[in-house]
Amino acid sequence: MKQSAEFQLSEETIEAFQRDGAVCVRNLFTPEEVALLETGIEQNLKTPSERAKVASRPDDPGWFFEDFCNWGDIAAYRQFIFESRVGSVAAQLMNSETARLYHDHLLVKEPNTRQRTPWHQDQPYYNIDGRQNCSMWMPIDSVARESTLEFVGGSHLGPWLMPRSFLDSQAQWFPEGSLADLPDIEADRSAWNILGWELSPGDAVFFHMLTLHASGGVGGNRRRRAFSVRFLGDDITHAPRQWKTSPQFPGLETQLASGAQMNHELFPVLWPRA
Numbered sequence: 292m293k294q295s296a297e298f299q300l301s302e303e304t305i306e307a308f309q310r311d312g313a314v315c316v317r318n319l320f321t322p323e324e325v326a327l328l329e330t331g332i333e334q335n336l337k338t339p340s341e342r343a344k345v346a347s348r349p350d351d352p353g354w355f356f357e358d359f360c361n362w363g364d365i366a367a368y369r370q371f372i373f374e375s376r377v378g379s380v381a382a383q384l385m386n387s388e389t390a391r392l393y394h395d396h397l398l399v400k401e402p403n404t405r406q407r408t409p410w411h412q413d414q415p416y417y418n419i420d421g422r423q424n425c426s427m428w429m430p431i432d433s434v435a436r437e438s439t440l441e442f443v444g445g446s447h448l449g450p451w452l453m454p455r456s457f458l459d460s461q462a463q464w465f466p467e468g469s470l471a472d473l474p475d476i477e478a479d480r481s482a483w484n485i486l487g488w489e490l491s492p493g494d495a496v497f498f499h500m501l502t503l504h505a506s507g508g509v510g511g512n513r514r515r516r517a518f519s520v521r522f523l524g525d526d527i528t529h530a531p532r533q534w535k536t537s538p539q540f541p542g543l544e545t546q547l548a549s550g551a552q553m554n555h556e557l558f559p560v561l562w563p564r565a
Contacts, residue, residue, distance in 0.1 A: 331367030353404025378561030387524030423524025
């Protein structure tokens with residue numbers, strides 16, 4: 292299999308990621324790579340995995356669909372993850388010698404989806420500890436500023452906040468009261484350093500797993516098909532939980548000890564080249 296392609300980020304971009312916890316990289320992927328992902332996404336929509344879920348309410352005029360961890364089954368996803376420059380970019384942003392795949396995540400909002408993705412951090416839903424991590428989120432459709440992923444700049448430098456279910460705001464992970472609740476960012480958006488970018492196919496945003504982020508619905512005739520890949524750096528270790536993580540990795544707790552490096556076939560090294 293081909294290796295990840297080298298791609299040198301500017302120092303300004305790396306510094307912005309470390310400072311803000313989110314950056315936009317324009318024209319990172321070629322039209323051929325975007326088309327490859329579109330093939331994979333449409334295959335995923337036709338044959339979802341048992342991990343798939345609908346994240347919108349039944350009365351929503353649109354439809355918000357998510358699926359996870361399909362790189363092993365969908366060849367187009369696998370080719371994109373292993374052959375594009377994304378692993379090299381992730382390693383640079385994390386200031387890490389290595390970039391290991393954590394998982395892929397498909398997020399599709401069909402036209403007229405009202406359902407917002409509420410403000411949240413990602414890492415509290417996961418089974419990992421450590422600071423050297425990042426996620427990539429890239430659309431294969433043009434995304435208007437009002438429908439894009441938004442971030443609170445610098446929030447990744449703060450504490451872990453309570454993860455809650457998106458539709459009914461239940462504490463299904465950490466016990467109620469064990470972590471502080473998220474502030475009400477929408478009550479006064481001007482009080483926060485909110486970052487977001489209008490995006491075209493080929494653009495991507497990268498963000499830290501503790502960066503607060505959210506997105507709106509989509510209107511009109513716009514689809515918003517987005518593919519996300521999560522990356523683990525040098526200091527990431529396994530943190531088994533007593534509850535179901537999102538996504539789940541069944542049986543991993545019997546194969547990797549708590550505090551162990553994520554050296555497992557589920558999490559292959561993407562960078563550097565073998």
